[in-house]
Amino acid sequence: MSEFTPVVLSLKTTPSTELKLEVLPYGVTVNKFIVTKDGKSNDIVIGPEDPKGHVTQKYVNSIVGRFSNRIPVGTHAIERKGIKGEVIAYLNEGDAVSLHGGPVGWDALPWTITTTPQLFSEAEKAQIKALPEGSAAIFHLRSPAGDQGFPGTVDAEVLVALVPGFGETLGSAVIVYRAKLEEPNTVTPVNLTQHWGFNLDASLQDGPVTVQEHKLTIKADHIAELQPNSLPTHKFIPVSEVPAHAHAAKKIGEKMPHPGYDDYYLLAESLSSAALSTAPSRVPLEQLPTIDLIKDVLTPQTKAEKTIILSGEKSDLEIAFESNQRGTMFYSNAWGDAAKGARKKAHGGSGVPNAGDAYGPGTAAFIEYHHPIAAFLDPKNKDGEDTLITSDELYHNYVRCEVKVNAA
Template sequence: MAEFEPVLLTLPSLAPSLAVEVIPYGLTIHRVFVQADGRTHDIVIGPEDPRGHITQKYVNTIIGRYANRIPIGKHSIERNGVKAEVVAGLNEGSRVSLHGGPTGFDSLPWELLTPTSPPQLFTPAELAHLPPLSPPTSYAIFRLVSPDGDQGFPGELTTEVLVALVPPSEEERQYLEPGEQSAGAEWDLGSVVYVYRAKVDKGVTPVNLTQHWGFNLEASLKEGVDTLLVKNHNITMKADRIVARDADSLNTGKFINVSDATEHLHEGQKIGDKYPKMGYDDYYAFAPRTVAIPKRFPYAEFTPQLDMLKYILAPSGSQVSKGARPEPVIELASDKSGLKLLFETNQDGTMFYSNAWSDPAKGARKKIHGGSGIKDHGDGYIPGTAAFLEFHDVLGAFLDPANKNGNDTLLTSDEVYHNYVRCDVRFKKPSQ
């Protein structure tokens, strides 16, 4: 079936190289290949078979229409005087609508756009930064149309997502053969970029999209249990609060300062240094910062000349990108593999989940990570084997009156939703 046929994105002219496999089913990142120092890594966990994502839910898929958890039932919503109702359906426990409801964006086939079915939510000026659309090479654009009333959400929502690979800048590009990198030098291997656009046809609706991707920078080393865990990964997070949640993980409307809960103060130490008993599963709000790239913009500004991709798609270190994009908010690194990921976004925070509820008896572990690749074979991923970093706005923000007409995660028909996440991939040869 076409929705399970991976779309391969590559930077073929570069060595070391970066490649991504995207599955239209759930707009799923199936693999992120990094080749460095003569070794191939797949830095995201998941099943071997693309069809495995049907049962291994929320592994590297998109989440929508609404990320994370909201209470079930009817909710009145309003933005700038436009009113509607949401009827959230149950799909977790007895009180929770999770990740957009029983049939969310993660379990639907997305349309891969082609020249005969061009994007509607990206302008000619923005597309000019990309090579011709067919055949897909370093990027692809996908579309999903969610009908009015889908999972209880009002309005027909059209969503288009650009997934792109960005090469290193000319200044940083290195053409060394595998094995020639010297210890101590850090190499820019390129970037993975997501840009989410959405438009509702009428009224107002909640929108809070994210990628539920889970990283492990050591699993491909296949050197035993230690390399399956992310507890030895170093993490830096520019966040000053976490959301206080109730027993069903619903937002209580309050925050906890990370200075008062030091296991959530991530300043470059190893994830396992202060590892909670049940692992990490928390929403981190980034410290106050200035971000010039908006999360929504007036539809009246959506003209052929509009260009919000110029800076987002500029290579790291290039003159175009310097000073134009926000600083990275998260750094994830492994001393053992030498890989490092730097994340930037225009969203307000991130969920950090350490795969604490993973059951090795269920699901499948990729062969490149030392598994059999066979579903329910008993060698799946153990707890603590991934750092899921899911960039989106605050949980259930539209339910808090304090957010009215502000960062309320609501979208009206005269606006365009604009969410981006960029992951820069770096490598430094480990010292022997």
């Protein structure tokens, strides 16, 4: 299978209701996320017309790894549970930033489909198998020691699944990330996310492509303080002090800073702690045979509180998210350039690269759950959620995107 041939996952709950994902092995990229209700279809993620366009339109709906967001360029000593190592962060943004895992991150690599996953327990594999036929796939990648300057060989598996809905909910897209080190006595940072960008109205082709009229809720109480180059200071600012970042069903365009949003939101402590208590981001590797961390995630109706809600202004669609990560980046495609790349024909574009009708600023809402930026460099995280794993630990991260109709 070509890395640009989509793996098609579908879930039909009624003759006129369906969710469909097209996932590329290239970077586990969500090429399309199609919601069909009463015969009307909406592709709710932006992107190029040609799947190969993701090579140049980077970080559009792909995985990001080994490490999401930004790390200062240079050599960094790391230590967890007495095991020491070092990270050499390579430059790929500006003059001081290593972005999204380095020059050739996991977004730009071919993953393989596996039918014999090693990082899910037998109980978890049974639940995955019990999902409706054709609604789930697991992707695998082996990242060698030294890849982009990161220590240790990492085996990673990513479950992508569609889960049936309930009530007005059509269903959910679920992504579960697992990773472990191969070598003994090794430590490495791992902080994964899905860099997917949503526009719930674009398929209507009714006016300019924008999310500025979308309503957004982010249940966060702080945002990360950033340097001019977007590296973190490891300080956090109360949302109450910056009204532009108080998203409580606020229209994205209301009080939006120029040129848009590209900010990390720390979720309310009570919410992130509750999620991590039932779905920790690290577990002892020896517990892998007996764990079941996905039972609640794969059920039609979960108990977890939704921490982000996005609703379209013109469509009747609403998506709501949950995760076990401490926060999220919200990016409004602030640095998008309509002159570069292509826009899907389904979104009113020509589909032709560099034709001047691609996605400009404010055309998408990227929701990227992950632990804080460069968390392993913040001494306050020592022995806490520092994004480091050792050879005797399993990395676990999930995001669930629930699709609903007739949003209020």
